[in-house]
Amino acid sequence: MRIYDTIKLKPDYTMGEKFILERYTMRNIALVSGASGGIGSACARAIGLRGDCVAVHYNKNKDAADALVSELISIGKCAKAYKADLRKEIEIKDMCSSISMDFGDIDILVNNAGVSQFAMFQDISELMWDTMMDVNLKSAYMLSKAIIPSMIKRKSGCIVNIASIWGQVGASCEVHYSSSKGGLIAMTKALAKELGPSGIRVNCIAPGAIKTTMLNNLTQNELKSIIAETPLGRLGEAEDIANAVLFLTSKEASFITGQVLGVNGGIVI
Numbered sequence: 001m002r003i004y005d006t007i008k009l010k011p012d013y014t015m016g017e018k019f020i021l022e023r024y025t026m027r028n029i030a031l032v033s034g035a036s037g038g039i040g041s042a043c044a045r046a047i048g049l050r051g052d053c054v055a056v057h058y059n060k061n062k063d064a065a066d067a068l069v070s071e072l073i074s075i076g077k078c079a080k081a082y083k084a085d086l087r088k089e090i091e092i093k094d095m096c097s098s099i100s101m102d103f104g105d106i107d108i109l110v111n112n113a114g115v116s117q118f119a120m121f122q123d124i125s126e127l128m129w130d131t132m133m134d135v136n137l138k139s140a141y142m143l144s145k146a147i148i149p150s151m152i153k154r155k156s157g158c159i160v161n162i163a164s165i166w167g168q169v170g171a172s173c174e175v176h177y178s179s180s181k182g183g184l185i186a187m188t189k190a191l192a193k194e195l196g197p198s199g200i201r202v203n204c205i206a207p208g209a210i211k212t213t214m215l216n217n218l219t220q221n222e223l224k225s226i227i228a229e230t231p232l233g234r235l236g237e238a239e240d241i242a243n244a245v246l247f248l249t250s251k252e253a254s255f256i257t258g259q260v261l262g263v264n265g266g267i268v269i
Contacts, residue, residue, distance in 0.1 A: 117177060148195065158200070167181025
């Protein structure tokens with residue numbers, strides 16, 4: 001039950017309650033994982049600016065999450081930060097429960113949390129492999145599993161998974177990263193088939209080279225090489241991914257599910 005549902009039950013609500021009613025009516029509740037980072041913060045900001053209530057998830061970067069929430073609240077938008085280690089199911093359940101108590105059932109889930117790492121295949125340790133899978137793939141499984149029951153009950157909902165072009169074509173020296181993102185793409189397609197009859201859409205975005213901290217390990221020459229290989233001749237911006245998320249979570253995309261949208265400047269076609 002949402003905040004405004006409770007208020008509607010009162011025939012004589014106060015002016016303050018009326019303000020809350022007007023503020024929350026007709027807004028979706030969205031959770032963006034990894035929302036303190038580059039792509040995640042851009043997605044959370046865009047969703048908040050659209051008028052939805054956005055749960056800004058973070059694990060370690062509390063300052064960035066709080067700053068984003070303050071930014072949105074200062075212009076009359078609805079947002080709150082939530083901490084959780086997405087490798088721990090109990091913390092995911094606690095976070096989802098807190099969001100439900102604060103705003104209501106989650107309508108939109110953006111599985112964005114992820115890490116990257118460069119390493120030759122023979123140098124990838126079991127710990128490195130497991131960490132990559134836990135953060136990039138298993139967290140999306142556990143978050144979706146926690147939220148889907150309420151979506152099925154309401155016969156509506158939208159999930160967007162943020163994968164990578166390397167999940168589509170593979171990347172040298174990023175076998176574990178490519179594998180985790182490829183798994184996320186496969187999960188998207190399978191889950192879309194399973195949840196479609198319940199009115200729930202599941203889609204995926206496969207970003208190309210986006211100007212975030214994930215590119216910090218690349219040299220200027222390497223970046224120039226990527227730009228030269230990209231037909232549009234530039235690196236992507238976090239906002240490019242956020243705009244795709246806005247579309248896939250909108251009514252305009254109501255007949256789109258199980259798809260992988262490449263936002264990559266044409267480097268993978």
